[in-house]
Amino acid sequence: MVNSAARKLDKELIEIVEVPKDDINWSSVSLSDVLNRGKRLEASRFNIEKIRYEEILKSNKYPLITLLNEEYVVDCYNGSRTKREYISPNNKNAVMFLGGSEILDVYPKTEKYLDYTNSKYESYKVKKNDILLTCSGTLGKISLVSDSIKNSLISQHVIKIRLKELQGYLYAFLKTDLAQCLIKSNKYGSLVSHIEPEHLKEILIPNPPIAIKKKIHDLVMESYSSRDESNKLIDEATKIMIDELELPSIEDLMKEAFSYSKDINSFSTKLSDLDGRLEGSYHIPLIDVIEKHVSKHANLRYLDDKALVKDIILPGRFTRIYVTKEHGVPFIGGKDLFQLKSETGKYLSKKAHKNRLEKELLIKENSIILPSRGTLGSVMMAMPHQIGKYAISDNLIQMQCEKDYVGYIYIFLNSIYGEKLIYRQKYGGVVNAIEPIQLKKVSVPFLKDVKKIELINNLAFKANELRYQAYKQEQEAINIMNKEVLGL
Incomplete structure (x- = not known):
């Protein structure tokens, strides 16, 4: 019933109030748009830049696929919340525990260490070439699991994306202003912003020929090899x-x-x-x-x-x-x-x-x-x-x-x-x-x-x-x- 009312409202002529365009950024939103976007009322869900980027994607010369397309993505998760028991770095099972800020460093370091063999930290584990995306506080920051941190445990405040291949292509896409805008438009929370792995399902990504994807992928892999x-x-x-x-x-x-x-x-x-x-x-x-x-x-x-x-x-x-x-x-x-x-x-x-x-x-x-x-x-x-x-x-x-x-x-x-x-x-x-x-x-x-x-x-x-x-x-x-x- 609500959806039919929304369709009716979209067809009706509604008086538009003049807004001073030079002073603020603004846009109008239809009721059906609100419903289609999960009944979310935050302005960030409908920001002007996001709409512009979505139009750019729609007119892209390459076909679009979902960012978490099952053909390429094996898993996408951010780990469970659990009480951490920090141990001495001298413990034989001790590995670094990295948060959202440390994974971004060119040489990640920390003073926090956890027991790698403890089963309750299983969802914190990563594999080489997993893509890491911060999902709490500062959103959308991107890193890649290289040799420097492949044996580390990564916080639940970081989304881990595991791909079958061409990780560098998705990494480069997520680094663009377009992708960053789309990611942040899904945020929720008043004091601390958050996004969830499921929010990434809404994002579309161009699917160019394999040669282009491999060229981008190889450059990203070489970059992380140089860092290591x-x-x-x-x-x-x-x-x-x-x-x-x-x-x-x-x-x-x-x-x-x-x-x-x-x-x-x-x-x-x-x-x-x-x-x-x-x-x-x-x-x-x-x-x-x-x-x-x-x-x-x-x-x-x-x-x-x-x-x-x-x-x-x-x-x-x-x-x-x-x-x-x-x-x-x-x-x-x-x-x-x-x-x-x-x-x-x-x-x-x-x-x-x-x-x-x-x-x-x-x-x-x-x-x-x-x-x-x-x-x-x-x-x-x-x-x-x-x-x-x-x-x-x-x-x-x-x-x-x-x-x-x-x-x-x-x-x-x-x-x-x-x-x-x-x-x-x-x-x-x-x-x-x-x-x-x-x-x-x-x-x-x-x-x-x-x-x-x-x-x-x-x-x-x-x-x-x-x-x-x-x-x-x-x-x-x-x-x-x-x-x-x-x-x-």
Whole structure:
């Protein structure tokens, strides 16, 4: 009865109220449209951009199939909700547990580990080349299960899509603006947005000849292969450094640091060593133990050494003026820093922030960037495609290093030992923070063998070049999808 009433209303002449088109984005919706879209009344279900993209798909030169077509898709699921029991990374069954933000990083890492053999985590398991799509909070972010995370467990807040073949083709489609708009139009929830695997069934995807699909697929697979190779080089450089320094594991160093304190983690410090800091975390014995061990095989140098670091910049706070992509510079924060291509959707005005961009915001060559607020200790070496083209927020510190040492410094600071030395400098009660003046007090052990320093530095540069190569391969795949398949 309701459907017949809707059809009748569609045929009737209804007076249209004039809406000021220049001030707001708007569109009219028929009652039958509301019914056909699951009786959903959220404006996002009927947004203008979505309607435009649906028209583009309808007029596509290739036949359309459903995104979860059974001919290609084996499974699509997001895992069950269950209480997690975290374990030590040293446990023989321990594997990384990754959430929606970690899967996007070029080198995913976490401090959370679960027992891979526990049957209640079965729905968290993935296989190599599964497509991952964030489905809670920040929606529609895409990643692929590569060698770096194939043995990990992935959160229920991530949809896993398993295909028989040509995973790279679907991956590239999901990365397009068209697919992102269609995915997000299905969101529900007021405080936290969500989508479900069943919502993907509504999305259509062009089905071009196999040659085009394979070309796109191969580029995506090559991109993830380059990322894996990059991560292996970083691991290799880190191992060389740790072996040369003859550093014990961080767990063994912790035991040594607190070997005199059996009942409670307590320690004393001299008045002369206070350095104006009264926080217990600043004086933890672990730092002294790390520096004692590395001093046996290396010379300690600090980040205030101008021969190593030219400048350390923390941008000042300012009123941000955002503009469209064509007139702005991509603007990234701490959460986006570790991704191959940060897609925040925020662009700073080139005109309004011209001076500030040149002096302190644009990413510069031979830089190491790290968060100055929130989760501290992680670092990222500036990638070639970011230099001069991306701007950092006032929650990131940029450290401009000498070219001969930037890779070496990055490898040490990126290690668990470097992370501890950075974290030691933090201050703040509710939100942890670090300033350039504190970062300058972080020490870096420089090996006495100059050739080893050069080798580690070169490995870091090769790893960074592979990340740039991975970026170009992925962008080429998405460009082919947009131009040759979608006709955008």
